[in-house]
Amino acid sequence: QQPVQSPQAVILREGEDAVINCSSSKALYSVHWYRQKHGEAPVFLMILLKGGEQKGHEKISASFNEKKQQSSLYLTASQLSYSGTYFCGTKRIQGAQKLVFGQGTRLTINP
Amino acid sequence: DADVTQTPRNRITKTGKRIMLECSQTKGHDRMYWYRQDPGLGLRLIYYSFDVKDINKGEISDGYSVSRQAQAKFSLSLESAIPNQTALYFCATSDSIAGGPNNEQFFGPGTRLTVL
Numbered sequence: 001q002q003p004v005q006s007p008q009a010v011i012l013r014e015g016e017d018a019v020i021n022c023s024s025s026k027a028l029y030s031v032h033w034y035r036q037k038h039g040e041a042p043v044f045l046m047i048l049l050k051g052g053e054q055k056g057h058e059k060i061s062a063s064f065n066e067k068k069q070q071s072s073l074y075l076t077a078s079q080l081s082y083s084g085t086y087f088c089g090t091k092r093i094q095g096a097q098k099l100v101f102g103q104g105t106r107l108t109i110n111p
Numbered sequence: 112d113a114d115v116t117q118t119p120r121n122r123i124t125k126t127g128k129r130i131m132l133e134c135s136q137t138k139g140h141d142r143m144y145w146y147r148q149d150p151g152l153g154l155r156l157i158y159y160s161f162d163v164k165d166i167n168k169g170e171i172s173d174g175y176s177v178s179r180q181a182q183a184k185f186s187l188s189l190e191s192a193i194p195n196q197t198a199l200y201f202c203a204t205s206d207s208i209a210g211g212p213n214n215e216q217f218f219g220p221g222t223r224l225t226v227l
Contacts, residue, residue, distance in 0.1 A: 002153070032215075041201060041218035042154070087153060097161070098144075098169065099216070103153040 001026060003090045005102035012078050012109050020073040020105045022088030031064055031071035032089040032099055035082075042087060045073075075107070083109045114138045115219035117202050123225045130189045132222050134202030141207055143185040144216065145169075145177060148199040157200075160185055161207065192226040199223050 003024045012018055022031060030049050034042040046055040048064035048071055055062050059076040075082055085106045089099035115136045124130050134143065145157040156169030158177040166177060174196060178186045189196055200222045205214040 008151075034216075041220050042216075043218070044215040047215070089154075097167070098156055098159055100156075100170075101146075101154040103151055 001092075002100055003031075003088055003102040005086075005088060005105045007105060008103070009106040010108070012107070014080055014109055014111055015077050018075040018078055018082075018107060020075075020086050020088075020107070022071045022073070022090070022102055024069040024090055024092075026069065026092055028064075028066070028069050028071075028090050028092055029094050029096065030091045031062075032091075033062055033071075033073055034087045034089065034101075035084045036087065036104075037084040045086075078107075078109050080109050080111065083107055113220065115202060115204055115217055117200075117219040117222050119222060120220065121223045123227065124192055125227050126191075126193055128192050128226075130192050130224065132187045132200055132202075132224070134185045134187070134219055136183050136202075136204045136217075136219075138204055138206070138217060139182075140204040140217070141182060142205045142214065143179065144203040144205075145175075145185065145187045146201045146203060147171065148201060148221075154201065157187065189224075189226075192224075194226045197224060197226045 003022050006021045032047050033045040036042040062073045064071045085104045087101050087104050089101045118133045144159040146154045160179045163179050176188045202219040203216040205216045
């Protein structure tokens, strides 16, 4: 039941755009995105709820396609500081007690 | 000061030894979690606790036990460590009061454990 993230890794030049996907075979209630920089703890980015709006945080935004059970994280005009591993965590029902995390997507931004 | 702290930060031990990893938080959150991170496998939940009297198994609890000594403290024990428990361990907290789906998790800095 672990969500599947794609791609597993991506390398970009500064200023390029990236899309990271998180897919589930089961219906989802919410998708939570976290970023982990090398050697650091994961840090929360945003939550998307079923029926909710697309969220954004600076040049990072995300959407949630309920029909496809997929969330996509968009990084626009990537900066060096965006490098890290991105994880999605999912909940299948509103009262779910725990997140199930995907395997992560490693994003490398080069100058 | 950090809101979520973990001790030790690094630990090397031998097969068969008992190990305890500790987590403390000053955020006042009632929910605490222990995760294990392995390359390519993401974050996997070991145990979680929603209050001092509530302990729940996660996806990979075999070989581990926990103790919630107080609202602010949640310890993870490996009764008899084995090499495949070598991993990065994270403690996390969240606040139930923030609302059901909106309980952002705050992670500690992690403990890197090596079992020889």
